[in-house]
Amino acid sequence: MRETWVAGAAMNRFGKMAETGREAGARVALEALDRAGVEPKRLGLTIVSNAFGIAEHQAHVGPLLNTALGIPEVPSFTVESACSSSSAALHEAFVHVAGGFSEAVLVVGFEKLSHLDTLAATSYFATGADYTFESQNGATFPGLYATIANAHSQKYGTTPEQLGAVAVKNHANGARNPHAHFQKEISLATYLASPMVASPLRLYDCCPFSDGAAAVVVVAREALPRPAAEPLVIRASARAGDIGDIHDRESLTSLSATRRAADAAFQRAGIERREVQFLEVHDCFTIAEIVALEDLGFFPAGAAAKAGADGTTARDGRLPVNPSGGLKAKGHPVSASGAAQVVEVFEQMNALAGTRQVPHAEVALTHNVGATGSSCSVHLFSRR
Numbered sequence: 001m002r003e004t005w006v007a008g009a010a011m012n013r014f015g016k017m018a019e020t021g022r023e024a025g026a027r028v029a030l031e032a033l034d035r036a037g038v039e040p041k042r043l044g045l046t047i048v049s050n051a052f053g054i055a056e057h058q059a060h061v062g063p064l065l066n067t068a069l070g071i072p073e074v075p076s077f078t079v080e081s082a083c084s085s086s087s088a089a090l091h092e093a094f095v096h097v098a099g100g101f102s103e104a105v106l107v108v109g110f111e112k113l114s115h116l117d118t119l120a121a122t123s124y125f126a127t128g129a130d131y132t133f134e135s136q137n138g139a140t141f142p143g144l145y146a147t148i149a150n151a152h153s154q155k156y157g158t159t160p161e162q163l164g165a166v167a168v169k170n171h172a173n174g175a176r177n178p179h180a181h182f183q184k185e186i187s188l189a190t191y192l193a194s195p196m197v198a199s200p201l202r203l204y205d206c207c208p209f210s211d212g213a214a215a216v217v218v219v220a221r222e223a224l225p226r227p228a229a230e231p232l233v234i235r236a237s238a239r240a241g242d243i244g245d246i247h248d249r250e251s252l253t254s255l256s257a258t259r260r261a262a263d264a265a266f267q268r269a270g271i272e273r274r275e276v277q278f279l280e281v282h283d284c285f286t287i288a289e290i291v292a293l294e295d296l297g298f299f300p301a302g303a304a305a306k307a308g309a310d311g312t313t314a315r316d317g318r319l320p321v322n323p324s325g326g327l328k329a330k331g332h333p334v335s336a337s338g339a340a341q342v343v344e345v346f347e348q349m350n351a352l353a354g355t356r357q358v359p360h361a362e363v364a365l366t367h368n369v370g371a372t373g374s375s376c377s378v379h380l381f382s383r384r
């Protein structure tokens with residue numbers, strides 16, 4: 001396999017977009033290409049993620065995006081893997097470039113649902129779960145993750161205050177991120193007073209519905225002799241799957257796809273967990289961050305809930321987690337989220353993260369989950 005780099009990455013401010021998803025996708029793609037110093041015509045392939053494009057009456061968006069970039073002749077395809085769509089697209093880009101099929105591949109993820117109300121957006125999102133056994137029977141994602149939170153609480157004694165500590169930390173990070181949907185700090189008291197959505201998950205346990213777009217330029221090392229920015233080396237790109245329905249799984253308190261993807265990534269990269277200096281993990285709900293940290297192997301089962309409350313995972317803690325604000329505060333435009341995690345790693349490693357800069361940014365991990373963990377991507381990056 002060839003050494004494969006992220007040469008550039010860019011995103012817009014998540015939240016509410018006036019423009020269409022594909023317009024935003026083209027804009028961030030040009031920004032990422034500019035950061036990389038790669039001309040669009042150098043691309044061998046574009047991989048697009050837009051899981052809920054149907055909300056904008058648009059599928060098969062790749063050729064439209066390439067036309068906007070001035071490269072209609074370049075092939076494209078769409079990757080859909082629910083909330084892990086653009087990290088799955090990144091995996092495909094990695095395979096193409098590392099395998100020698102392309103010199104440079106563009107990954108673009110975007111989503112626009114702000115024109116829908118909460119009920120309609122919830123129904124669209126629920127199509128990422130199992131319609132027959134879950135969504136048709138009223139199980140929404142807040143409900144499914146509440147089931148996980150209740151099981152975690154019963155098994156390990158996880159408290160509302162520990163869930164709240166994750167929300168407080170991620171909002172504090174988001175407040176320093178100009179790309180974030182929510183740029184406001186919250187206190188634990190605000191968290192505890194917020195409305196219940198699906199017990200025990202409150203408003204501030206949940207990621208919001210966000211519009212947004214993010215893009216990543218993946219290149220072979222030899223294709224980029226003089227990079228415009230400091231590229232990231234993709235040390236490993238691993239994916240894993242699991243049973244779709246949580247009621248059929250062995251455990252409600254652990255996502256086995258995360259464990260398998262993480263083990264494969266660390267083995268392929270030859271990196272030890274103690275070498276990782278910061279993480280962007282999939283915190284669609286606060287409980288998801290806690291479970292992710294345990295399944296990724298950074299904390300024993302039942303021990304990660306304390307890490308938010310005691311400051312271990314704060315921006316200036318021993319292991320900064322979600323310095324971007326995570327899905328919780330930065331926002332979660334489903335198909336842009338995996339690519340946006342890479343934007344955060346790119347900005348941290350290029351010292352472009354301003355007041356949210358973590359002290360050591362040499363080795364990082366991204367973790368992106370589809371649905372309740374039936375799909376998972378783990379990527380490891382280091383500075384060149």
Ligand SMILES: CC(C)(COP(=O)(O)OP(=O)(O)OC[C@H]1O[C@@H](n2cnc3c(N)ncnc32)[C@H](O)[C@@H]1OP(=O)(O)O)[C@@H](O)C(=O)NCCC(=O)NCCS
Pocket residue numbers: 083118122125141142182197203204206207208209284332371
């Ligand atoms: C939590 C949730 C139910 C809130 O929806 P809602 O009650 O209709 O909230 P509204 O959109 O009416 O917003 C009400 C206020 O709360 C804020 N808000 C909405 N969602 C928020 C969230 N997740 N976190 C913090 N604040 C939020 C809004 O900005 C608004 O603030 P304002 O009054 O100051 O303008 C909704 O955001 C949700 O379902 N999130 C989960 C999405 C999801 O499942 N994603 C897939 C994950 S796998």
